[in-house]
Amino acid sequence: GKEFDSSPDVCGWVDITPWPPACETGKEWSAEHCQCVAIPATIPKKGANFCELFERYVNINPSDSTCNGSSVDTSTTEFSDLTPDIILRNGIRLYNLHQDPAIISQLQIIGIDTETAEKDTNQKGYIIYADVDGSKGNSVLWEDVYPFYITLSGRVIPAYDRGANPDGSGGDSKEHLSVSIKNETFSAEGHRIFRWLSRSVSFKEGACQSGFVSENTQYCVGMAYNQACNSVNSNCELKPIKPLKFF
Structure with missing residues (x-):
């Protein structure tokens, strides 16, 4: 048997297997709404696919390293010796497009656990780095290289660092x-x-x-x-x- 109360702030089920309830194709369980809701459209959830999609939509300078550049982590500050994933025709170099998405710490809701954040397309995505003057500058973070967050929901958010x-x-x-x-x-x-x-x-x-x-x-x-x-x-x-x- 089951017991269900969909009144505000209440979502109670008893003796239901599996839990959470299975949803039809194209929908997922929402504890917030206490029902199956449509899965929001997202950009690709694999870095290689995201980079290839990005490549198709921009005017690039083709090279053997396209979508196969250096891996970049949040401690990286020097980019002059790194290989970009994509070089635009205007010389801007883009790094880290081929890495798989992860929770973006600056966009994670404070107090939300990792498992919940993983399911939120506004908290998870890609961190890409744009060297805005390409080979003409020093390729140093916050001097001429700037990070951007691209969420799985498709939002592009410029990063900042007060420190x-x-x-x-x-x-x-x-x-x-x-x-x-x-x-x-x-x-x-x-x-x-x-x-x-x-x-x-x-x-x-x-x-x-x-x-x-x-x-x-x-x-x-x-x-x-x-x-x-x-x-x-x-x-x-x-x-x-x-x-x-x-x-």
Whole structure:
């Protein structure tokens, strides 16, 4: 037999095997919703496949090392002797695209266990490194090499490091990647209403305020979610300020 209560904050089952309940193809069990929900679409979950897909969509400088470059870990700071996975036609070198995805520590929800984080496509993904001036510079982290997070859900998030890069030329710099938050709502009569919640702020500030990145992550420490984005019929969007400035 079974006992089930789907009221808010309650999800109780008794004598059910397997647990969690099996779901039909294309769906997975959600403890939050207490039911099977559609599995969200993701980018490839194998590094080799992700790199090959990336290669098909960008204008590259072909080489024998394409998608077979050096492995990079979070302690790497010197890139001059490393082999990139992809070299773009404009000379930008991209590293670490072929490595399999993992939980991104800066995007992991604080207090969430690893098993739960593994299933969240916004907490897991790739860390790629872009050498923005290619062979012309020193290829040093935070000097001309910048990391980006690409989540399995497809979000691209510029990293930052207050300790190693206190002057701020990553995601915490409004001088390099400035964004604004636009909120669209509807009046009782059905009219669209636009409002700018923030203008010309750093990507970090805009992403955390708009909910693009959860406020409960290390990435958003010191930032708070703007509750206006959580109101009825609210739709907050992150808008990059053009032209973008590339370091």
